[in-house]
Amino acid sequence: MKKGLHLFLLWVGILTAFFLVSGCVHYPVNKPLTKIDPDSGYRGKFMGTPGNSHEMALFLTFSGGGTRASALAYGVLEELRKTEVTLHGQRRRLLDEVDGIAGVSGGSFTAAYYGLFGDRIFEDFEQKFLKKNVQGALVRRMLLRPDNWVLLSSPFFDRSDLAGEYYNKHIFDEKTFADLAARKGPMIHINATDMVTGIRLAFHQDAFDAICSDISSFPVARAVAASSAVPILLTPITIRNYSNNCGYTLPEQMDRVLKEQDTSSRQFHLVSNIRPYLDSEKRKYIHLVDGGVSDNLGLRAALDRILALGSFWDSVKYLGLENIHKVVFIVVNAETTVDNKLSLLGQPPPFSAMLKSYSSVSITRYNYETVMLLRESFHKWTEEVQKNRCGDGPIITESGGCGDIKFYLVEVRFDMLKDDTEREYLKGLPTSFKLSAEQVDHLREVAHRILTESKDFQQLLAELQ
Secondary structure, eight states, X not given: OHHHHHHHHHHHHHHHHHHHHHHHOOOOOOEEOSSOOTTSSSOGGGXXXXXXXXXXXXXXXXXXXXXXXXXXXXXXXXXXXXXXXXXXXEEEEGGGGEEXXXXXXXXXXXXXXXXXXXXGHHHHHIIIIXXXXXXXXXXXXXXXXXXXXXXXXXXXXXXXXXXXXXXXHHTSTTOBXXXXXXXXXXXXXXXXXXXXXXXXXXXXHHHHHTTTEEOTTSBHHHHHHHHXXXXXXXXXXXXXXXXXXXXXXXXXXXHHHHHHTOTTSHHHHHHHHHGGGGOTTTOOEEEEEEGGGTOSSSTHHHHHHHHHHSSHHHHHHHTTOTXXXXXXXXXXXXXXXXXXXXXXXXXXXXXXHHHHHHHHHHHHHHHHHHHHHHHHHHHHHHHHHHHHHHTTSOOOOSTTSTTOOEEEEEEEEGGGOSOHHHHHHHHTSOSSXXXXXXXXHHHHHHHHHHHHHOXXXXXXXXXXX
């Protein structure tokens, strides 16, 4: 009788301790900012690789798509590393000319790692992430580790928080955005989606100013966890909104857009989406999910940034690139495809197939519209630069003239492959964090091949020799 009572009391004690400990567990909270300082923090105007030419701007965007997307983006970095161009009479790696990288979901791993560690990515990223069964490691931590059961029993700590801790320790070496800023490399835009509003949020100080939060101490791994928090499979990453506590006000050009009330303009729509975040009483917390929900290419980061600053010319001045002559976008798109065999089924498709179809169809259509929007913007941006640099004088388009400005769009996507079987195979690879070493190497080789065969990329290289 006493033995049974002792055993019962022991279990009561264990369960009590379990719930007491779990009640104390909380996800890492972003720190508040008491005063806006536009001359400090992780901002685009302070970033840039030393020796980078100010006559050419090179932006990369890495799409979502799990390890498939990460490996394709990695292959692009490898190709840029071995590609040399001539600028100001000097031979330089094209990789050293990269000014900014926008990453989404799987693509954010490659973008963030290169932003933090530079060329070290070519030494250990394959073993730490690309060729590692990260998905299996996460599942084991969630199901087989009793200490993690305690963490996950807390209402303030969930699956994506646990994933973020794994990324922090095993991939990103516990680095923060202060470390990212200190390296002085290309500006890295890690993108996530507000699950309540569907609005894209990028992790940099200009965005965090609006919620009066200091991004410096924020773990890069946690931003990547937010960017890759696939709905249902993973949970949102939550950040605190401290707005109204640091004196932040909308920039003059944004305030002007709101007052003009041109509800048909994209600029008005963008600024209107930002304004609700300025009231922390109504929007105290922001719950972030996969960046692919709002923009799977990462390309909207650049387009929205230009809108937020007012114009392309305003963006150029912000970055100190008034003498720019070439603007290059390399868009790495690892989008998947819908299984056409579903059209042969007489019964409703299984839930997993429906879920994949819903996301794939909407993402593919939105990707196309985003790329077309970029292409259509080139003419307007050209006129802006020429007007501001040439003034009332003649527009001189010869090399080095005031009107000398040219835009390039280089796409890296599976649809550019000539072999139908290979194309469908790659588009059918799982959107997960588990691929074989052979599949990773195949994706890297495909990135090299697409760039080598790209007319747009080869035209750029010919002009830079």
